[in-house]
Amino acid sequence: MLEIKNLNFSYNKKMLLGNININIESQTFIGILGPNESGKSTLLKLMLKNLTPTNGEIILFNKNIKDFQLKEFAKICGFVPQNSELKTPLKVIDVLLMSKYIHLKNSFNTYSKKDILEIQELAQMIKIDELLHRDILSLSGGEFQKILLARALLKQPKILFLDEPTSALDLNHAIEILSFCENLIQEQKITIIAVLHDLNLASLFCNKLLFLKKGEIRYFGNTKKLLKKEIYNLNCKIIYENSKPYILALKETK
Ligand SMILES: Nc1ncnc2c1ncn2[C@@H]1O[C@H](COP(=O)(O)OP(=O)(O)O)[C@@H](O)[C@H]1O
């Protein structure tokens, strides 16, 4: 479904990603892991056409993403960014309605009752219904993260890209949100590509893991195998529960 071939990417002649080759099957939950600054967000931005590869190509549904019209591409891909640029005091519901803009027949059409209903239904499901009339700038980090997810889901994307979607959520909320996304894989036949920092959440949810280090893929495959290896140079113990590996970080002993 999504294939990256011989991709390299440099900023100002500094190579940030090199020799990236992966093939992602549809209806999978892919986790991208790696130390800070290893190029995870850059890789997502390339897959989202926000950046252009220096070399190589990204093929989505048998078509190079550079050949997609922007509107067509925006309908297929939903994105929850790591940092959002939203600085305008808008009502949450208005921010969510914006995601319906790409579905309007022309820019003079207005949003329908169906759009509002859809937002209310989704809001109930991910428990943001009480936030719909709040000023977006007044939300907590966790509440804001849920709004960004709702905004991405309202486009009914085929692929959902998440950049550290649970970094501002406590463990309960993180599991609730990732479970909700996971269910969409079957229900709406979507594929999820998520940058995650929590190795245990990655183990719980991801079918496959991609491990980046210094702009290169060090591993792409089965979750269990990666979490067996030495991860992040971490002093840790690996515990198995229901045959899934969980990482118990230990203090450095000298
Ligand atoms: N616009 C930019 N110009 C120059 N360097 C950048 C830019 N954006 C990111 N970088 C650098 O690219 C590297 C990888 O960044 P990023 O993909 O955000 O890493 P990660 O998400 O894995 O933490 C970092 O060293 C970062 O400073």
Ligand SMILES: [Mg+2]
């Ligand atoms: Mg990042």
